[in-house]
Amino acid sequence: MIIRDVDSANATERRVVSEGWESCRLLLKDDNMGFSFHITTIYEGAELHLHYKNHFESVYCISGEGSIEDLATGEVHPIKPGVMYGLDKHDKHILRATKEMKMACCFNPPVSGQEVHDESGAYPAAVD
Numbered sequence: 001m002i003i004r005d006v007d008s009a010n011a012t013e014r015r016v017v018s019e020g021w022e023s024c025r026l027l028l029k030d031d032n033m034g035f036s037f038h039i040t041t042i043y044e045g046a047e048l049h050l051h052y053k054n055h056f057e058s059v060y061c062i063s064g065e066g067s068i069e070d071l072a073t074g075e076v077h078p079i080k081p082g083v084m085y086g087l088d089k090h091d092k093h094i095l096r097a098t099k100e101m102k103m104a105c106c107f108n109p110p111v112s113g114q115e116v117h118d119e120s121g122a123y124p125a126a127v128d
């Protein structure tokens with residue numbers, strides 16, 4: 001069994017800070033769960049252009065307010081606490097926070113550690 005808490009993990013390399021967001025990677029590839037699990041904060045006013053070409057991702061909003069724009073259809077879906085989105089088609093999207101959002105995120109395959117987005121909004125493919 002693996003037990004971790006976000007405050008302790010945020011004092012380690014599990015906390016990753018980037019442009020418009022920071023994330024606490026509570027489970028990573030080397031935990032051998034088949035997915036990674038993150039608590040991500042999207043800062044107020046952030047507009048993130050994302051495209052996880054190499055990963056599936058599900059995201060659950062714990063707090064805050066914003067939206068996700070599906071760039072394939074142009075649809076904009078509101079995000080508020082209780083809303084989940086699942087990127088089952090490697091969907092290209094824009095994530096916007098009108099109030100700072102706390103999100104619980106799962107990635108398959110798992111993220112290995114210090115990834116930040118490349119210029120296309122992706123993380124590199126997992127290397128075994």
Ligand code: 9YT
Nearest residue numbers: 021023038040059103105
């Ligand atoms: C909401 C979202 O896209 N989260 C992605 C995870 C976070 N950016 C991280 O841990 O890299």
